[in-house]
Amino acid sequence: MKYTVSIEIALPRERVVRLLADPALLPMWLRGLVLHEPLSGVHGQVGTKSRVVMQMGHRTFECTETITRREPADLHGIPEGRVVRFEREIVGEGMWSAVRDRLTEAGPEATLWASENEYRFSGLPMRLVGLLMPGSFRKQSLQHMQDFKAFAEQGTDVRDVEG
Numbered sequence: 001m002k003y004t005v006s007i008e009i010a011l012p013r014e015r016v017v018r019l020l021a022d023p024a025l026l027p028m029w030l031r032g033l034v035l036h037e038p039l040s041g042v043h044g045q046v047g048t049k050s051r052v053v054m055q056m057g058h059r060t061f062e063c064t065e066t067i068t069r070r071e072p073a074d075l076h077g078i079p080e081g082r083v084v085r086f087e088r089e090i091v092g093e094g095m096w097s098a099v100r101d102r103l104t105e106a107g108p109e110a111t112l113w114a115s116e117n118e119y120r121f122s123g124l125p126m127r128l129v130g131l132l133m134p135g136s137f138r139k140q141s142l143q144h145m146q147d148f149k150a151f152a153e154q155g156t157d158v159r160d161v162e163g
Contacts, residue, residue, distance in 0.1 A: 001121075003138045006114040007145040008106055010153050016111040017075050017084045017103055019152050029151035030144060031158045032056050039064070044086075046070050052090070056140075063092030069100075081105065094123035113148075117141055 009016050019025060023043040027033050034053040041048030050065045069087035072078060084103040089096070098118045106112040119137060150156035 001119045001137065002117065003141075004114060004116045005138060005142045005145060006112060007142070007149055009111045009113060009149050010109060011111060012109055013084065013103055013105045013111040014075070014078050016113070016152060017078070017086075020086065020101075020103075020148070021070075021075055025151070027159065028157045029148045031147050034060065036065075041067070044070060045073075061092060063090050063095070065090050068098075094121055096120045096122075113145060115141060115145065 011019075021044050023036065026036055030036075032054045034055050036050055036052050039049045039051055043050070044067060046067050046069060048067045052063050052065050054061045054063075066089045067087070068089055069085055071085045072082065075084070078084060086101040086103075087099065089098050091097075096119070100116040102114045102116075104112050104114075117137070147156075147158050151158070
């Protein structure tokens, strides 16, 4: 299963990428995040493997995230017109996923964030979820992007708005 979602954020691209890359800010906009801890490497750097635990309703999902691309490596003084790329692979029980994020300037005070997502499922339970509920994955990706936008633009913390 593959899909792409995108959102425009009313902030300069360099500010957006620094907010996205800051591990201390993840709990403020990544709804359902219980834990995100590097197992090896430095958070956000290529090759880093992290243990990620997410809470979705009454279910807890644990996976391993590996950073596969970060361009440019230095997120300060990014040349105008340069596309910023964050890519990662996520492996969990019965699931493999690749996320390819691209951040481009949509104007002097605006950033376009496009996220290409690919999922592969193994095992009957996860294959059924992928087959019967493909829209839920797209909806969750877009929710994370909308939560980040609200956090970046207005300072809204998902921990304050979660029920």
